[in-house]
Amino acid sequence: MLKKTGKHPLYKSVDRRSFLKGTAFGLASLAIPFGTSDASVWDAFFQKHFREMDDDEIKSVIKRMEKEYADEYKTDFKIKTTGPLPGVKFGYGLDLSLCIGCRRCVYACVKENNQSRDPQIHWITVLQFKNGERWVNVFEEADRYYNPQEVPEEGHFYMPVQCQQCENPPCVKVCPTQATWKERDGIVVIDYNWCIGCRYCMAACPYGARHFNWGKPHIDKSEINPDVHYFGNRPRYKGVVEKCTFCIQRTRENPGRYPACVEICPVGARKFGNLLDPESEIRYCIENKRVFRLKEDLNTSPKFYYFFSI
Amino acid sequence: MSDLFQPAKNLFTAMKFVAKGGKWYYGWLALLSLFIFIGAISYIKQLDKGMILTAMRDQVSWGFYISNFTFLVGVAAAAVLLVVPAYLYNFKPIKEIVLLGEILAITAIIMCLMFVISDLGRPERGWHILPLIGAMHFPASLLAWDVLVLNGYLAINCIAVFYVLYRLSLGKEYKMSVLWPIIILSIPWAISIHTVTAFLYNGLSARPFWNASILAPRFIASALCSGPALMLLIFQIVRRVSKMEISNTAIFKIAELIAYTMGLNLFLFAAEFFKEFYSGSVHLAPMQYLYFGLHGHSNLVIWMWLAFIFNLTAFFIFLRPKTRENFFTLNLACVLIITGVYIEKGMGLIVPGFIPDVLGEIYEYGPSLIEKGVALGIWAAGALFFTLFLKFALPVYTGELRFKSSGFERKE
Numbered sequence: 233m234l235k236k237t238g239k240h241p242l243y244k245s246v247d248r249r250s251f252l253k254g255t256a257f258g259l260a261s262l263a264i265p266f267g268t269s270d271a272s273v274w275d276a277f278f279q280k281h282f283r284e285m286d287d288d289e290i291k292s293v294i295k296r297m298e299k300e301y302a303d304e305y306k307t308d309f310k311i312k313t314t315g316p317l318p319g320v321k322f323g324y325g326l327d328l329s330l331c332i333g334c335r336r337c338v339y340a341c342v343k344e345n346n347q348s349r350d351p352q353i354h355w356i357t358v359l360q361f362k363n364g365e366r367w368v369n370v371f372e373e374a375d376r377y378y379n380p381q382e383v384p385e386e387g388h389f390y391m392p393v394q395c396q397q398c399e400n401p402p403c404v405k406v407c408p409t410q411a412t413w414k415e416r417d418g419i420v421v422i423d424y425n426w427c428i429g430c431r432y433c434m435a436a437c438p439y440g441a442r443h444f445n446w447g448k449p450h451i452d453k454s455e456i457n458p459d460v461h462y463f464g465n466r467p468r469y470k471g472v473v474e475k476c477t478f479c480i481q482r483t484r485e486n487p488g489r490y491p492a493c494v495e496i497c498p499v500g501a502r503k504f505g506n507l508l509d510p511e512s513e514i515r516y517c518i519e520n521k522r523v524f525r526l527k528e529d530l531n532t533s534p535k536f537y538y539f540f541s542i
Numbered sequence: 543m544s545d546l547f548q549p550a551k552n553l554f555t556a557m558k559f560v561a562k563g564g565k566w567y568y569g570w571l572a573l574l575s576l577f578i579f580i581g582a583i584s585y586i587k588q589l590d591k592g593m594i595l596t597a598m599r600d601q602v603s604w605g606f607y608i609s610n611f612t613f614l615v616g617v618a619a620a621a622v623l624l625v626v627p628a629y630l631y632n633f634k635p636i637k638e639i640v641l642l643g644e645i646l647a648i649t650a651i652i653m654c655l656m657f658v659i660s661d662l663g664r665p666e667r668g669w670h671i672l673p674l675i676g677a678m679h680f681p682a683s684l685l686a687w688d689v690l691v692l693n694g695y696l697a698i699n700c701i702a703v704f705y706v707l708y709r710l711s712l713g714k715e716y717k718m719s720v721l722w723p724i725i726i727l728s729i730p731w732a733i734s735i736h737t738v739t740a741f742l743y744n745g746l747s748a749r750p751f752w753n754a755s756i757l758a759p760r761f762i763a764s765a766l767c768s769g770p771a772l773m774l775l776i777f778q779i780v781r782r783v784s785k786m787e788i789s790n791t792a793i794f795k796i797a798e799l800i801a802y803t804m805g806l807n808l809f810l811f812a813a814e815f816f817k818e819f820y821s822g823s824v825h826l827a828p829m830q831y832l833y834f835g836l837h838g839h840s841n842l843v844i845w846m847w848l849a850f851i852f853n854l855t856a857f858f859i860f861l862r863p864k865t866r867e868n869f870f871t872l873n874l875a876c877v878l879i880i881t882g883v884y885i886e887k888g889m890g891l892i893v894p895g896f897i898p899d900v901l902g903e904i905y906e907y908g909p910s911l912i913e914k915g916v917a918l919g920i921w922a923a924g925a926l927f928f929t930l931f932l933k934f935a936l937p938v939y940t941g942e943l944r945f946k947s948s949g950f951e952r953k954e
Contacts, residue, residue, distance in 0.1 A: 281670075281677045351594060359901065370824050372824075372827065373902070374902045374903075405682050406683050406684065406745075406746070408671045408679050408686045408689070409671050409677050409679060410677040411677075426667070427663075427664065427667075428663070428668060428670055430662055431604060432685050434603040435603060435604060435749065437748060440600070440899060444600060444663065445592070446593050446594040446599065447593075448592055469664075471593065472663060472664060473663075531747075
């Protein structure tokens with residue numbers, strides 16, 4: 233399962249962890265009044281790195297989290313930990329000749345992935361360019377706050393940017409705690425319970441794909457999506473980093489579903505599929521259209537392809 | 543004659559020394575305590591509401607805290623590096639320089655750690671970065687390297703200072719045969735902490751302003767200006783308030799050395815300035831923002847030119863024997879350099895890494911009140927720690943404070 237997806241330099245986890253637990257419990261009992269020391273707070277504090285946990289530990293963590301989320305949002309949550317499907321590597325295509333800059337993808341993503349509404353977090357940024365201006369790799373002339381009555385605006389074109397799911401992700405390389413890594417299906421995930429919020433990954437990401445919970449995320453109870461994945465759209469915490477996961481909670485199902493942004497796009501500009509399947513739509517696009525990837529000079533090798541159908 | 547309570551009695555003696563002082567001393571402590579209080583309140587607020595109380599946002603995701611951290615790594619490194627010229631020129635007060643430099647290094651590293659922790663979104667998870675109990679991402683993450691070298695440096699300097707003070711407090715001379723290996727280790731280590739910290743930014747290809755090979759050399763050069771300048775001020779205060787003797791010759795020699803390191807710093811700056819502006823590629827934007835403003839955004843321009851003028855003025859003051867041997871101009875130049883490098887290696891280094899951001903947006907950053915409060919508190923905590931440490935270490939050094947042996951150690 234997921235546990236075996238990557239190398240991990242750690243061993244003997246149980247012994248040292250329980251040692252730490254004992255010491256810290258001793259110290260903590262001095263500091264925290266007994267009445268308020270809820271056991272689940274401490275379970276959360278001592279929760280291990282996801283890839284160090286065995287199946288039973290994962291189960292108990294999920295149970296604890298489902299209860300925490302249910303208490304907070306008054307809805308029953310189902311937290312999946314579905315691993316990568318064998319023989320799958322996800323790729324994404326975006327047809328720039330069709331995109332009209334309507335931002336439906338942005339808001340479908342917010343809704344599906346339980347992004348904080350206040351403060352507002354968007355995983356997709358749509359850049360607007362004037363015809364004839366510099367673009368592709370120089371974004372200084374881009375406007376990401378365009379707000380006209382109607383889109384598309386005459387003389388403008390649009391380029392949505394989100395996590396490019398790099399094959400060679402700089403964010404993963406720099407994370408000091410291994411809280412983020414690339415899974416076998418190519419999705420770069422974050423363990424929101426292991427991230428310390430140092431934001432080194434945000435400095436390293438060339439695409440502005442990573443977002444920080446500067447304040448406590450707030451979502452109306454009525455707008456919550458309770459069908460969540462551990463690495464994906466479960467509600468986040470204050471002080472951790474989050475990002476697009478190609479809707480891991482949908483795409484890892486079997487049969488899989490399209491990411492919310494692909495599903496909502498009114499002009500069909502967004503394509504998604506398995507790069508390892510020669511018959512897939514994404515492979516067709518790569519092989520038959522003029523594709524390019526953002527900031528190729530950085531050798532991050534994104535699995536996010538922009539192309540032109542017209 | 544072994545006495546179980548002797549350590550406690552010794553502690554009491556030390557406390558008496560630390561607690562004794564004139565009205566200036568108490569006033570200083572009171573002022574620092576007030577600042578620490580302000581800092582604590584600010585930090586508690588930040589913990590409660592989150593980092594939304596800072597002015598940092600996704601576009602500029604590091605700010606004032608990391609700027610201060612970077613500057614202080616330089617101070618920590620350079621204080622100890624003074625040992626090299628002190629040894630080469632055979633200064634008489636070399637031991638004093640070593641001791642003061644190492645205490646300053648300890649203080650600066652502790653402040654660095656406080657600044658980094660203030661910058662964490664989840665400080666209670668800080669242990670995740672540690673080896674063995676956490677999941678340190680070594681050797682891939684430069685931040686993991688930084689944790690190792692900074693804490694290693696802290697340990698080395700603590701051991702050295704503890705050894706010297708321990709021997710002296712019992713009225714015994716410390717052995718240079720024990721101390722030298724530690725000092726010899728600490729010198730390359732001092733270079734390493736600043737190099738690793740530079741590499742932390744240098745390695746990010748997403749940020750062209752940092753992704754320039756000149757970054758690490760400029761770090762070292764500017765640290766070799768600000769660290770010694772700070773030490774010169776501390777030397778003068780110390781020899782005024784204690785019996786420790788530091789000769790003018792040593793002070794003037796260090797001032798002369800600062801002229802050379804500042805010359806180097808200005809040269810490296812010119813090299814970077816030329817490359818960026820002459821070639822004028824799209825990667826010029828951050829430099830353009832710093833020195834001339836970009837698309838009407840120019841918050842840092844005045845500061846960057848001030849820093850440049852400060853550094854240049856100090857360079858000439860230290861270059862001329864007449865002005866560097868006059869204590870008024872000497873101290874003026876020290877203050878100019880500390881301020882100049884603080885701007886250049888603080889906000890002037892961190893913020894332009896994020897302006898324009900990777901998607902071309904310009905978000906002008908300036909620290910919020912909470913960030914200023916926390917920073918004030920950390921600076922005051924550092925100053926308090928340094929003051930109290932010296933208040934104890936100086937009388938031990940000059941022989942005014944002596945402990946009785948608890949009788950446990952072997953006789954010599």
